[in-house]
Amino acid sequence: MKSKKKNATNSLQKATRRWGFxxxxxxxxxxxxxxxxxxxxxxxxxxCQFRLISDAKFIGFGNYVKTFQDASFRHAFWYTAMFAxxxxxxxxVLAFIVAYILTLGIKGSNLYRTVFFMPNxxxxxxxxxxxxxxxxxxxxxxxxxxLLESKYGFWGLIILMCWQQIGYMMIIYVAGLQNVPGDILxxxxxxxxxxxxxxxxxxxxxxxxxxxxxMFLSLTNGFKLFDQNLALTGGQPFIIQPGGTTIKTTEMxxxxxxxxxxxxxxxxxxxxxxKAVIFFILVAxxxxxxxxxxxxxxxxx
Amino acid sequence: MKxxxxxxxxxxxxxxxxxxxxxxxxxxxxxxxxxINSFKQNTFVKTDTFALPTGExxxxxxxxxxxxTFGNYPFVNSVLYSVMITLLSTFLILLCxxxxxxxxxxxxxxxxxxxxxLCVFSMVVPFQMVMFPxxxxxxxxxxxxxWTIPVVYLGFGAGLAIFMFVGFVKxxxxxxxxxxxxxxxxxxxxxxxxxxxxxxxxxxxxxxxEIMWVWNDYLLPVLVLDINKYRTIPIHIQYLKGSYGTVxxxxxxxxxxxSIIPVIIFYLSCQKYIIKGVAAGAVKx
Numbered sequence: 001m002k003s004k005k006k007n008a009t010n011s012l013q014k015a016t017r018r019w020g021f022x023x024x025x026x027x028x029x030x031x032x033x034x035x036x037x038x039x040x041x042x043x044x045x046x047x048c049q050f051r052l053i054s055d056a057k058f059i060g061f062g063n064y065v066k067t068f069q070d071a072s073f074r075h076a077f078w079y080t081a082m083f084a085x086x087x088x089x090x091x092x093v094l095a096f097i098v099a100y101i102l103t104l105g106i107k108g109s110n111l112y113r114t115v116f117f118m119p120n121x122x123x124x125x126x127x128x129x130x131x132x133x134x135x136x137x138x139x140x141x142x143x144x145x146x147l148l149e150s151k152y153g154f155w156g157l158i159i160l161m162c163w164q165q166i167g168y169m170m171i172i173y174v175a176g177l178q179n180v181p182g183d184i185l186x187x188x189x190x191x192x193x194x195x196x197x198x199x200x201x202x203x204x205x206x207x208x209x210x211x212x213x214x215m216f217l218s219l220t221n222g223f224k225l226f227d228q229n230l231a232l233t234g235g236q237p238f239i240i241q242p243g244g245t246t247i248k249t250t251e252m253x254x255x256x257x258x259x260x261x262x263x264x265x266x267x268x269x270x271x272x273x274x275k276a277v278i279f280f281i282l283v284a285x286x287x288x289x290x291x292x293x294x295x296x297x298x299x300x301x
Numbered sequence: 302m303k304x305x306x307x308x309x310x311x312x313x314x315x316x317x318x319x320x321x322x323x324x325x326x327x328x329x330x331x332x333x334x335x336x337i338n339s340f341k342q343n344t345f346v347k348t349d350t351f352a353l354p355t356g357e358x359x360x361x362x363x364x365x366x367x368x369x370t371f372g373n374y375p376f377v378n379s380v381l382y383s384v385m386i387t388l389l390s391t392f393l394i395l396l397c398x399x400x401x402x403x404x405x406x407x408x409x410x411x412x413x414x415x416x417x418x419l420c421v422f423s424m425v426v427p428f429q430m431v432m433f434p435x436x437x438x439x440x441x442x443x444x445x446x447x448w449t450i451p452v453v454y455l456g457f458g459a460g461l462a463i464f465m466f467v468g469f470v471k472x473x474x475x476x477x478x479x480x481x482x483x484x485x486x487x488x489x490x491x492x493x494x495x496x497x498x499x500x501x502x503x504x505x506x507x508x509x510x511e512i513m514w515v516w517n518d519y520l521l522p523v524l525v526l527d528i529n530k531y532r533t534i535p536i537h538i539q540y541l542k543g544s545y546g547t548v549x550x551x552x553x554x555x556x557x558x559x560s561i562i563p564v565i566i567f568y569l570s571c572q573k574y575i576i577k578g579v580a581a582g583a584v585k586x
Contacts, residue, residue, distance in 0.1 A: 036419065098321075104314060129553060168579065171576055
C-alpha cells in the first residue's frame with residue numbers, strides 16, 4: 001500500500017520533470033532579465049568607470065573610495081538612518097495603540113479600520129504632492145515653506161509616512177492580538193493583574209512576532225523610501241559647502257543614488273553603482289540583523 | 302462593586318470610541334483637502350488651502366477640463382497605460398509564478414532549491430541595486446513599451462510571488478494530485494484543473510499585492526519606458542512639476558482626485574481581500 005503510494009508520487013514527479021521547461025521557463029527567463037543579470041552586472045559595474053555599459057573600464061575599488069569621501073552620501077546616510085529610527089518608533093507605537101483599542105470590541109471598529117488603512121493604497125508620488133500642498137498651506141501663513149527649512153522636510157516626511165503606514169502596521173498587530181489565547185488573559189485577570197500589568201506582562205510578550213515583522217518592515221521601508229522623498233521635498237533645501245559640494249539636506253539614500261546616476265557628471269555612474277551596492281548590503285544586513293535579534297525575544301511556544 | 306467596574310469599562314469604551322472617531326476624521330482630512338482644492342482657482346490653493354471653494358475662489362470643473370491636457374500629455378493616455386500595465390503584469394505574474402512555485406514545491410532537486418533560494422534572496426535586494434543595468438537591458442531587449450514591460454515586472458517581482466505560492470503549495474496534501482495522476486491526468490492538466498482552483502485564495506492575495514505595487518510604482522516605469530511617449534499616472538503627476546513655481550496646483554489636485562477615486566472604489570469594494578492579502582504578504586519575514 002505504502003509502496004504503491006510512493007510509486008504514484010515518483011511517477012508524478014517524473015512526469016512533472018518532463019514539463020519543467022513549461023513550468024519554470026517563463027519565470028526563469030524573466031527572472032534572469034529582471035534580476036539575476038542586472039544584479040551581477042551591478043556588482044561588476046560598481047568597480048568600473050563608465051558612461052554606457054558597453055564602454056565600462058575596470059578600475060577596482062576607486063568608486064567605493066569616492067563614495068566614502070562623498071559628503072552628500074554621508075549626509076544622506078545619517079539623515080536616512082535618523083529618519084528610519086524615528087519613523088520606526090512613532091509608527092509602531094501609534095499602530096500598536098490603535099490596534100489594541102480596536103481589539104477591545106468597541107463600536108465601529110470595522111469603520112475605523114477601513115479609514116486607517118485607506119492611505120496605503122495611494123502611491124508615494126501622489127501622497128507627496130497631497131502633503132506638500134497641505135504643509136505649504138499651513139506654513140504659508142508664516143511666510144515659509146516645506147522647501148525652505150530641512151526640519152520641516154524631516155517632520156513633514158515623518159507625518160506623511162505615519163499617515164500612510166500606521167494602518168498597515170495596525171492590520172498586522174490586530175492579527176497578532178487576536179491570536180493571543182483568551183485563557184491566559186483570563187488567568188491573568190483571575191490572578192488579580194491590573195489591565196496595565198496584563199498588557200505589558202502577558203499581551204505584549206505574546207505578540208512579539210508581530211513586533212518583529214512590523215519593526216523589520218518599517219525599518220526597511222524607511223531605508224528604501226524614494227517616491228515620497230522625491231515628491232515631497234526632492235532634497236530641498238540645498239546647502240553649498242565651502243568645498244563647493246552641494247548638500248541636499250532632505251535627500252535620503254535612495255534619492256542620493258538616483259541623483260548620482262542621472263547627474264550630468266560623466267564619471268559619476270560608477271560611483272552611483274558603488275553606492276547602490278553599499279545600499280544593498282545595508283538594507284539586506286539590517287533586515288537579517290534585526291530578524292535574528294528580535295526572534296530571540298519571542299515567547300517560545 | 303462588579304456593576305461599577307462594568308459601567309466604568311463601558312465608559313472607557315465610549316471615550317475610546319469618541320477619540321477614534323475624531324482621529325478618523327482627521328485621517329480623511331488630507332483627502333478632503335484634495336477634493337476642495339480641485340474645485341479652487343489655482344491662485345487660492347496656496348493662500349487659502351483649507352477654505353471651501355466659494356465665491357471667486359470657485360473654479361467649477363475647469364480644473365478637471367484643464368487637467369485632461371495638462372502637462373502637454375493627455376491624462377486619458379496615462380490612465381490607459383496604467384490600467385493596461387497593471388492588469389497585464391498582474392496576470393503574467395500570477396500565471397507564471399504559480400506554475401513555477403508548484404514545480405519548485407513538488408519536484409525535489411538541487412536546481413529547484415537553488416531557484417527558490419535566489420527568489421528569497423531577491424526579496425531583500427532594493428531596486429536601486431539593479432535599476433541602472435536593468436533599464437539598459439530592458440532597452441536592448443525592446444522591453445521598453447507598455448506591452449512588454451510586464452516581463453520586467455515579472456522578473457523583478459517573481460521573488461515574493463514565488464515565495465508566497467511555494468509556502469501555500471507545501472501546505473496542500475499531495476493525495477489529490479496523486480489521485481488525479483493515477484486516473485491518467487498529466488502534470489499540465491493536474492496543475493490547471495486541480496491545483497489552480499485550490500490556489501485561488503493565495504492568487505487573490507498575491508494579485509492584490511501586485512496590483513498595488515505596479516499601479517503605484519514610479520521608478521521602474523520611468524526608467525524603462527520612453528517617457529515622451531508612454532507615461533503612467535505616477536509619472537504623469539511627477540512630470541507636471543516641470544520647472545519650479547509654474548505648476549498649476551488646482552489642476553494637479555483635480556488630476557490627483559481623478560486618480561485616487563478609482564483606487565478608493567476598488568478598496569471599498571474588495572476591502573476584505575485587500576486587508577487579507579496585505580497581511581499575508583507582510584508575514585513573509
